[in-house]
Amino acid sequence: MDCNKVGKLIFGLRKEKGLTQKQLADSMNISDKTISKWERGLGCPDVSLLHELSEVLGVNVEKILLGDLDPNSADGGNMKKVKFYVCSSCGNVITSTGEAEISCCGRKMSALIPKPSDEKHHLNVENIEGDYYITFSHEMGKKHYLNFIAHIAYDRVLFVKLYPEQAGEVRFPKQYGGLIYFGCNQHGMWVNEA
Numbered sequence: 001m002d003c004n005k006v007g008k009l010i011f012g013l014r015k016e017k018g019l020t021q022k023q024l025a026d027s028m029n030i031s032d033k034t035i036s037k038w039e040r041g042l043g044c045p046d047v048s049l050l051h052e053l054s055e056v057l058g059v060n061v062e063k064i065l066l067g068d069l070d071p072n073s074a075d076g077g078n079m080k081k082v083k084f085y086v087c088s089s090c091g092n093v094i095t096s097t098g099e100a101e102i103s104c105c106g107r108k109m110s111a112l113i114p115k116p117s118d119e120k121h122h123l124n125v126e127n128i129e130g131d132y133y134i135t136f137s138h139e140m141g142k143k144h145y146l147n148f149i150a151h152i153a154y155d156r157v158l159f160v161k162l163y164p165e166q167a168g169e170v171r172f173p174k175q176y177g178g179l180i181y182f183g184c185n186q187h188g189m190w191v192n193e194a
Helices: 003-016 021-028 032-039 047-057 061-066
Strands: 083-086 093-096 102-104 107-109 124-128 131-135 146-152 157-161 169-173 179-184 188-193
Touching: 003 032, 003 047, 003 061, 021 032, 021 047, 047 061, 083 146, 083 179, 093 102, 093 146, 093 157, 157 169
Parallel strands: none
Antiparallel strands: 083 093, 102 107, 124 131, 131 169, 146 157, 146 179, 179 188
């Protein structure tokens, strides 16, 4: 840990939040001299204080340790680059439109990599009354099921969360172009033409 970089980051984040050294120190029950020492690069925060410091400053602990907040590059508004993350513990589905550090239930998550649909993982897509009527024969038991279906077009994502023992059908308003992504809780993510 580079104390100079960490100190500059703490200084910048404190100013961004509109806090004085005393206000930051009081919120953490430490002395303002300690904050001053950190910001001047004469020492680094103790490990026991990192979680609280990250909460007060609104930044990830890892970023504090690195002393750097590198911004992501802009996504350019193309939703076709959307990434999906599924928590293996609770089943939450999280999306991002660019590079992101995603965690859930205390664990880092990796973006799912889509595979082309196959015989076992396939959606039947019909155009009915201006909607996509999607049916599937995939098992929907408590241990093996599809956990989401999402239709991605250039500027929007339509998303449906699925649950065990749910019927094998979904309906989306028709969007021109795009792809349909769907996740299996055991085999990852698949992609189907709309």
